Amino acid sequence: MHLVRLVVPALLVGVLCALTLVALSALATWIQDLVWDRLPAAWGVATTETWWTVLVLTVTGLLVGATIRWAPGHAGVDPATTDLVVAPLPLRALPGLAVALVLGLAGGVSLGPENPIIAINVALTAWILCRPRLGVPVQGAVGLAMSATIGAMFATPLAAALVLTETFAEGGDRTGPLFDRLFGPLVAAGAGAVTMVALEAPTFAIDLPAYPGVHVGDVLSAAVVAVVAALLTLLAVLAFPVVHRVFHGLRHPVLALGLGGLVLGLLGVLGGPLTLFKGLDEMKELSGEAGDMTWTAILVLAVVKLAALVVAAGAGFRGGRIFPTVFVGVAVGFAASSLVPSVPAAVAVSAAVLGAVVVVSRSGWLALFVAAVVVDDARLIPALCIAIVPLWLVVRNMPPMRVEPPADGASEFVATARA
Structure with a gap:
């Protein structure tokens, strides 16, 4: 009952x-x-x-x-x-x-x-x-x-x-x-x-070149791309507490977030419209434009988006880190596939999303799920399940993308407001 x-x-x-x-x-x-x-x-x-x-x-x-x-x-x-x-x-x-x-x-x-x-x-x-x-x-x-x-x-x-x-x-x-x-x-x-x-919810699936089918080499490719994406994302994790300390050291939220918005605007000009917003619609646009871009140009988008994520979260904007991380994974995957054309785009993108999301979320299940739904091809799930083995051995020793709250549970901004 x-x-x-x-x-x-x-x-x-x-x-x-x-x-x-x-x-x-x-x-x-x-x-x-x-x-x-x-x-x-x-x-x-x-x-x-x-x-x-x-x-x-x-x-x-x-x-x-x-x-x-x-x-x-x-x-x-x-x-x-x-x-x-x-x-x-x-x-x-x-x-x-x-x-x-x-x-x-x-x-x-x-x-x-x-x-x-x-x-x-x-x-x-x-x-x-x-x-x-x-x-x-x-x-x-x-x-x-x-x-x-x-x-x-x-x-x-x-x-x-x-x-x-x-x-x-x-x-x-x-x-x-x-x-x-x-x-x-x-x-x-x-x-x-x-x-x-x-209500016609948006989907995470993106348009990708047709996956030719499972190949033994896909497992190794997925593992390598996933680890590379994880290590790139680790740079953002390491920078995160430093950036957070800098912005919160300003002590006033209007000043800190105004400066944060200014930095985000400059990053937006550098990376272009694809590096703005939460990333869901933008990663779909990227899937249509990636074929006409060099791997270095695509990788720049991933780096700018990572920087924007760190600044936005560190400055104190209210929002989550999973959505923009998925965009970073998609961009890294397209860059990897462009650099090494023998790696199918579906393999590279799903593996890179897996690597990026597992670092930020620290959830293997969530990372596997998001990687699978982005490419929308169940044939890749076995390769992803094997690729996460070396990936998790790397990630479990990484610090989380989180800072310790003050001892009284209040943010520095709230302490200023109380004063």
Whole structure:
């Protein structure tokens, strides 16, 4: 009966989390179209590779900084100090977090929606379900909201199941059969995924040259490309705490994020429009343009995007690191295939996504899932499963892309606001 009672709340949470994602994404898309298309066209700015990019991102940084400084709850916690999921935030922090997220997505900041959306949905779910009459524990509400949001973002409950399985294993959770523990979250993830499919959710799959079929050499190629992508991404991980310390050393969020926006604007001019925004649409554009680019030009895109990711996350913008990391992996994969044409693009891209995502997420299951859905070819899964063996031996000794929060749990920006 316990599992039966979970069905209706889980379904409702799944739909609610998907609608939250859709609503905030739609608002960000509308503002993005206004700022990057309609206004430049009306004022005669023909391309984003101009001062307009610097202006928009600098203003975005100032606005996000003002939101963090003066909004109730200071737009939640600094994502640089957390993993994908955080404890439920107070409701008063959610409007500011939503505003900071929408501004960042619309303004071209190189971060995805995953961390803030999960934080918003976790807080709302806990507020609704964690009442004495309903009796849902906080941990259960967090699991439902996280699964529902991940299911909605990827339009399939599979990613949520993989992430939860890994979470249960790391936490030593042995309270009953595994599928009993996954039951409610999977219902929520399924409801979120179905809602997104009904609303024509975007897909992670990109257009690639036809994969000729499995070859023994593909396993070695995948392993090499994955490790190279991981080592490149490691440079960003090592730079991350230094960049975070520099920006937060400014002590005021408006100043820090305004400067961060300025740097992002300059990087956007250097890398071009493909290195802006969260990276989902941009990696699809890259798949159509990669054939006409040199491998060095494609690799420059990956490096600029990595730099933009480190600056955006280090400066304090509200957003996740998985989406832009997938773009980095796609770019590294196309560069590898262009440099060594004997390596099929599908093998190189999937392996590079695997290497980049596993470094940033520290989740082997999530990295395997994302690598598989980007190329959308199940024949590559065995090669990826073998390629992750040497990759994981390398990655498990790498530091995480995270900084330690202050002892009192508050960010330096919040400490300034309290003063």
